[in-house]
Amino acid sequence: MSGRANSAESGGGAQANAPLTERGARTREKVLVAAREVFEERGFPDTRVAHIAHRAQVAYGSFYTYFPSKEAVFLEVADRLFAEMTDRGGVPASGASPAARIRRSNRSYYEGYLRNAKMMAIVEQVATFNEEFQELRRKHRATSITRTAGAIRRWQRDGLVPDDLDAEMTARALAAMIDHSLYLWIVQGDDTPDTQRLLDTLDALTHRALGLPDS
Template structure:
């Protein structure tokens, strides 16, 4: 594939310029109306240059979506060792909120494309599964420590909480529903913490 070719330093810069231009065009025009010509004009490169790096509009969209999901599900944002489970939930929710805020316009396009494109729908599922898997692992660990009820299905709980947060952020950041950010995040935290039966550390 074109994007897998070994690139020179200049080639890397050109490819990155195309990716940035493509993201801007997709956010402005949507996936269906965007054309390769729009992308190359925004990137200020020749039309044919695009095909040195990408096979199609779908290929550059795939790259953008993959980077976006990696950004949004990046591990390592949790507090240092010693933080309580409730603190970890709060930190995770706020990190995800910040990532969603950075990517809200593109998320709206990706969610739209996923309704009619199986490849992007599968990518969305795969990245969500990675994030949910980490949450389920944490819940099982807390169950082992006696902090979460042993009878709770950790995987289903992780799926349900992820769906709640995802949909709430979509409505807020894509649809523009609501304005009191701190109250909104505090409420998400409280719902997740209480759903798991975690006690706040004072």
Template structure:
């Protein structure tokens, strides 16, 4: 395996300055890095493995990324963006229907990315930077959910006694950890039973009745 050049660029070119070919190479490196991380794990992954998986020279990696940590950070951000993105729901959906649709969309995204989610959660336990990154993305979800809960409280659909932020945090933690134990740790469970139970518990926590469905 070729060794790293003596002088590798310390500051990769900004993404916006890349040509179409450069962007394609950068994307290929990101995809290759994900495959390497998923097969080798974060600690054992090496830059030369990523370059080899992408079919480029070792030094080419450093034109686009500063380090293994840099490319992992990019992958983590891409992952969180996909997993936590929400489709605009139809305006005629009730709060209960929106909550269920949101839970199911999150489940589908989590399942597609279960291997990377497992690695990100692992790295966040010993790396302060990635723990902060994970916290920031989780906070975005909590902020969005708590805003919806406040709105539903104003409409008299959700119990006014609930603290919107605490309720959002608790619901998010419940869904997140259940999916982690099921999809990452391999806990045996029936798919529909798990999803239906999560939906019912979230609806119950907010005091939404069957009429809102």
């Protein structure tokens, strides 16, 4: 199944791009909130536009005023999710030590993953078959990796990280380690002894992979 295939529930797509009134914007937001709730409860394949419309308390046809398909509303829900997950607002400023930045970054990501655990499980499900979603995911991942690679290059210029490390590939490898570890721990319920040990271990592995001290 491809995200570019026509949805059986598509319709009224031309209206979805029309300018919204203030009331329309509120209704659209209500549809988005309802869509996330239903996706989390039913999963992506079993969710229908009718379920979302019912939860949002809008007419079935009104859904198509705002979104051309179930796939479209899912993409926007996921886009918001990824933006929140990769937000670094709580990470210390660049003047902080690498260890402090890594520690806060890992915990910020963990906290976001924990808040969004149900949706992250759906994300993994949809990533196996929807091409548009895969592209959206790649875009957000690339943004996060570019930011991490930039930090690694700065630390290399400061003599803190070995020059022979490829900054981008290192950023990709570390992101994969952290992301998959949290997926197994939070979504799959892996038998990790406790969260603090897991996060401390991810910190230590990151520091040592970069050749940084643990503190």
